[in-house]
Amino acid sequence: MSSLSAFLSRFSIALYTLIALVAFAANSVLCRMALSTQQTPALIDPSSFTAIRLIAGALVLWLLMLLRSTKTTVSNSTSRGSMFAGALLFIYAVTFSYAYVLLDTATGALILFAAVQISMMLISYFQGQRLTLLEWIGALLAFSGFAYLVLPGVSAPSMTGLVLMAISGCAWGGYTLLGKKSVNPLFDTGYNFIRSLPLVVVMILVVWLLPQLTSATQLVSISQVTVLSAKGILLAVLSGAMASGIGYALWYQALRGLTSTHAAVLQLTVPVIAAVGGILFLDEVLSFHLSVSAGIIFVGIALVIFAKSHPVSQ
Structure with a gap:
């Protein structure tokens, strides 16, 4: 590969990564805008938001696949995602929506990507990927930025919301690791979205039946009423x-040039980007706490990237 080709490859990976990370943050902002309990009347309920989000993503990706496909490509392509990836995508999306009824933008993104980082690094470790000392220091420093942000003095999140978002993060971590094996990111992402749709149907049926069976839990109480408005539908679309369909396809493309560690740690920028989005679109306030936390996170990320770029000889 020529030096120019190598540069263009690195540039495209960096560009895809940047766009994908902004898309992840946009999902947090759009979801919070749609599901915030501060709005009266509510714009949309979490199950409807999840259903519309996954259906819209599947439709857009299907159209893009049609534009990219030829008869040869369709018949010979092995890039069709997997049922497991589709299930992880659905679990991520539905727990994400229900969690954001109970969490603000920055807190939700922090919990989500803390869980992403932990799950990805643990899975990679057990798969045999070992970190250098500098990578461990960088990863721990980045994670300590999260710990600092949720120290006493920051409003304690809802425990139900925390658990739901942690599940969402673990599902996304698994989905990301599966993406590293993708040969054709657009087709794999598209088929993953399409495979999530039967689970969307099951979710809708459960949401309709659940209020008739029990109303004892907080989760049931936030899913009892189906609410739809033009603005809520637009935000979900x-x-x-x-943010999901195109953003996730670009993320799968970027993963071809990222290690699992890089993918995990780079996603720690998302809560910072989401917090900025919350300030711009939801009138949230940029606190000193958040500023210091962002600085710690970025230093940690820089150390991990530097360690990979400049390995120490044994």
């Missing part, structure tokens, strides 16, 4: 079609 934007989240699904742009």
